[in-house]
Each structure stands twice: as C-alpha cells, then as structure tokens.
Amino acid sequence: MDVYKTEEEQVEAIKKWWNENGKSIIVGIVVGITAIFGWRGYEARTATEAKAASILYEQLILASRKGDKENMREISDDIIRDFGSSTYAIFSKLMLAKLESESSNFESAEEHLKSILNDSTRDEFKHIARLRLVRVLMANNKLEDAIKLVTSVNTGQFFTHYEELRGDILVKQGNKKEAAQAYQNALSNTLNSEESESMLQMKLDDLGRI
Numbered sequence: 001m002d003v004y005k006t007e008e009e010q011v012e013a014i015k016k017w018w019n020e021n022g023k024s025i026i027v028g029i030v031v032g033i034t035a036i037f038g039w040r041g042y043e044a045r046t047a048t049e050a051k052a053a054s055i056l057y058e059q060l061i062l063a064s065r066k067g068d069k070e071n072m073r074e075i076s077d078d079i080i081r082d083f084g085s086s087t088y089a090i091f092s093k094l095m096l097a098k099l100e101s102e103s104s105n106f107e108s109a110e111e112h113l114k115s116i117l118n119d120s121t122r123d124e125f126k127h128i129a130r131l132r133l134v135r136v137l138m139a140n141n142k143l144e145d146a147i148k149l150v151t152s153v154n155t156g157q158f159f160t161h162y163e164e165l166r167g168d169i170l171v172k173q174g175n176k177k178e179a180a181q182a183y184q185n186a187l188s189n190t191l192n193s194e195e196s197e198s199m200l201q202m203k204l205d206d207l208g209r210i
Helices: 008-037 040-066 069-082 087-102 106-119 123-139 143-149 156-172 176-187 194-207
Strands: none
Touching: 040 069, 040 087, 069 087, 087 106, 087 123, 106 123, 123 143, 123 156, 143 156, 156 176, 156 194, 176 194
16 A cells, blocks of 8 residues: 655655755765864765765665665665664665555554654654654554644644645544545645645545545
C-alpha cells in the first residue's frame, strides 16, 4: 500500500535544493571554520566524509530506480551508520520508511520516521516525517496515535496536509461532521494547488455518499 501522496513534492524540492546547494554549503562551513579556528585538518576530513556520503547516496538512488530493495536497505544502513548527522541520512531514513511501509512492515517504517522526528533539527524534515508517520499509523489502524500527531501542531506551510490527514482519520473513525470541517479547513488554504483542491473537493463530496 502506498501511504505517501501529499508531501512527496516537498521532499523532491528539498532533495533538488540539497543536490544543487548542499556541497557548496558544506564547503562554506568548512572554509569558515578553518578561517576562524585554523583547523587545517578539519577541511580535508569533512570534505572527504561529504564526498563519501554523496557517493553512497548516489548508489542508493540508482538502487531505488532499479527496484533493488536488498541493496537499498544495505546502502541506507551504511549511510545512517557512518553519516548519521547528515542530510543524506535523513533522506535514507525516508526512503527506508517508504520501502518498509510498501512491504507492510509498518513497525519498521515507524521506527525510521520517529528517528527523524527525534533527531532532526530542521522543521521541514520533522513535518515530512510526521505526515508520513501519520499515514503509516493509519495504514496500521493505529488511529488514536495518528490523530494525536495532527493535533496541536504548529503546521506552518503544511497546514493543508495536516487538515486533510485529520479529515482522513476522522472518516475512518466514522466522524463525518468533523471530517468535513477538516477538509473544508484544508480547502480554505489559498496555497492549495488545483490538483489538491480537486482531491479535497472529491473527499468532501464522497462524505455525502457515506
């Protein structure tokens, strides 16, 4: 079951930005630290680690395109173990979580996503991990746990995604009235795409048929 639909573009945008800017950021950090503290060995070591992580991640992408699940797991584990604080590790965990959820290994998927929530310092990654975790919990029929994750959250630019998911959970719980309100809240967001608005309207219309 594919439990990822609404925030995939957010991940792709972050990946694209990282691919275009990640290496220059790393170099900038290295140069700045070296200039201030004079850590001559730090630049070479950091650059070497960044290159190694980048090579592994490229191998992971290639394995993903080939559908080589065994290699995907092995490479992801290597990245997470050796470069656990890097952005590449976060992408690897997201990929592993998707892989496990599609194989109905929901508990393993939960672990990877919760790891991002616990360890990441960047809000956008936390939101993406939380939204994906909600879908995994729904797929595993853990509705009470799922509703807690979309309640009392500072949603920021992910408002529509949270409200749509809240509506989905409420539908599964049989609460049509609150589900309709959640979908309406999501529709009221002026940042919605035409495709997103169409999907939300369809869900609202479907409620009238239940």
